[in-house]
Amino acid sequence: MLLLLAIAALGIGFVPILPKNFGWPYRLLVAPALGLFVFGELALLFSFFLGLFNGVIVALIVAGILALTIFVKFKPKNDFGEISPVFLAVTAVTTMLLAYIWLTQTLAATSVGLKTGGGGMYGDSALHAAYTSRLTTGEFPIQNPLFAGRILVYPFANDLLSSTLKIAGLNFNLAFSLPQILFLIGFLVLFYQICRKFTSDIGFVISLLILFLGWGVGVIFFLNEWGTQGGGFWQFLTKDYTDNAQYNLYFRNILTGLVLSERSFLPGLFLGLLMFSNFMEYFGPKDRKLLLINGLILGSLPFWHTHSFIFFSIVSAIFAVWSMRQNFKKAFVDFSSMGLVAVATMVPFLFLFFTNHQVSQFLHTSLGWQNGDENILVFWLKNTFLTIPLAILGFWFVKRDQKIFFIPAFVVFIIANLVIFQPWDWDNIKLLSWSFLFFVILTGFLLAKLAQKGLVAKVTAGVIILISIASGSLSLELQLKNRYVLYDNWDIDLANWAKSNTNTRDVFIVEPTPVNPISGLAGRLVYIGYPGHLWVHGIDYGKREQEVNQILAGNFSQIGNLEVPVKYIVIPVDKYNFEAPQQFKKVYQNQKYLVLLL
Secondary structure (H helix, E strand, C coil): CHHHHHHHHHHHHHHHHCCCCCCHHHHHHHHHHHHHHHHHHHHHHHHHHHCHHHHHHHHHHHHHHHHHHHHHHHCCCCCCCCCCHHHHHHHHHHHHHHHHHHHHHCCEEECCEEEEECCHHHHHHHHHHHHHHHHCCCCCCCECCCCCCCECCCCCHHHHHHHHHHHCCCCHHHHHHHHHHHHHHHHHHHHHHHHCCCCCHHHHHHHHHHHHHCCCCHHHHHHHHHHHHCCCHHHHCCCCCCCEHHHCECCCCHHHHHHCCCCCHHHHHHHHHHHHHHHHHHCCCCCHHHHHHHHHHHHHHHHCCHHHHHHHHHHHHHHHHHHHHHCHHHHHHHHHHHHHHHHHHCHHHHHHHHHHCCHHHCCEECCCCCCCCCCHHHHHHHHHCCHHHHHHHHHHHCCHHHHHHCHHHHHHHHHHCCEECCCCHHHHHHHHHHHHHHHHHHHHHHHHHHHHHCHHHHHHHHHHHHHHHHHHHHHHHHHHHCEEEEEEHHHHHHHHHHHHHCCCCCEEECCCCCCCHHHHCCCCEECCCCHHHHHCCCCCCHHHHHHHHHHHCCCCCCCCCCCCCCCEEEEEHHHCCCCCCCCCEEEEECCCEEEEEC
């Protein structure tokens, strides 16, 4: 905990890089997230040259020196100003609610094991537990713990933060949850400041409500089913109505689908809005320093959140072209400098990516996103209700000199309906969600403006808001309802044995299910993990899957011809129905697992 407090405190030294209009109360709220980002990025970069443990120590020292230097040299004015009561109330309620979910549904320790929430939190908690556990071994860059022998190419910076906190003594639950809470507060500050450039406090509240509790008209299908089948509300609510293939609903609520479960998404939101705030200020005095800071953030984003990197690469290009229309020479120099800084910062990621993947594994075209045979206009109306038409109308009414800030959102929305940036089409939601973040700002601006026109207008705006947030509210209620044991006590016992009795380089064959304690808790390498966690990251796992299926069925003929040498086989006791060769030694067994040493 002391390490986390120290890192968060370092963020105070970096608040001078925030836009000048930020009062001290807002700067102090953003500071912890800034500290996490700077320390995490430095730790990642130094680890490539010094190894993880030494890299973390050097990063802490360098971050401290940088924080002190920047604060002394660029100390902002002592403008304490006022802080909006509306913002404080909304931030307090939002933070307490999401903190409660993270602290009770993210590998929370109970008497029966580690529990997690349903939906995306179930699979993603296991995935990130594996990445974090592997990082705690000190290996860097790490092999993919779910595919031994292959370097992990993934935005794992937030997992690196959590692994550092675990090494410092925090348990999984706190190491995962506390950084997310700090990034959430930083995001809320930046989102509020950006909203207030275009609308009132009420507009901010409307925008945040729709962002966090949208999307779609799934509530209509829920009410129809409930009315037909009957029963209590809480008992009947057993499935999500923002991500429901039965009704061709795929644009999942951003809280339950991304913010709570995708550990890299929230840092991406924070860093992206920090870039956007700098862009907004740059369009005033044209201070190149703002773009150089953005270059550092953009170059860092591939290790924090890849889709945020894609979105803001497009944003940067559009803003560059726009600026060159006014002053070509200055804009060209400023944005070129930003680009050079970004490329230099992302060199480690580019090296890892291009030495382990091909771009063709990720990019492909599609006419529409997830709509199938359904008319694309009908699809988006069902999936997001009136958000798109209201955003278009809001764009029409927003001030002329402010329209440029929303053009990238519309451009990316079109691109994301034509180009898929990863093997799994659904993952484009992470890019589309950025467009809708700006769409809801326009929607909040429009509805707040409408609510000023009289009683009928207020009622109309209220009805639109209620319908817009109904389906997402159901999704959030479902999230609060469900909790599952991800790792039971037998899983934990097996992981503890593996950590104490095996080498970090040893490779295990395990049943390729979404959850296994060898990679998830012990940080050991498995020959092949859950295929769903491999395919979405462009890994060809077919050959290994066949080999493992044969071995776990009792056919050991290929055990000496595997792609990487295997030392242990972990077999569920209830599936051990064959005779192992005599040279295999039983080295561990509990009521759930048997471990064979080859």
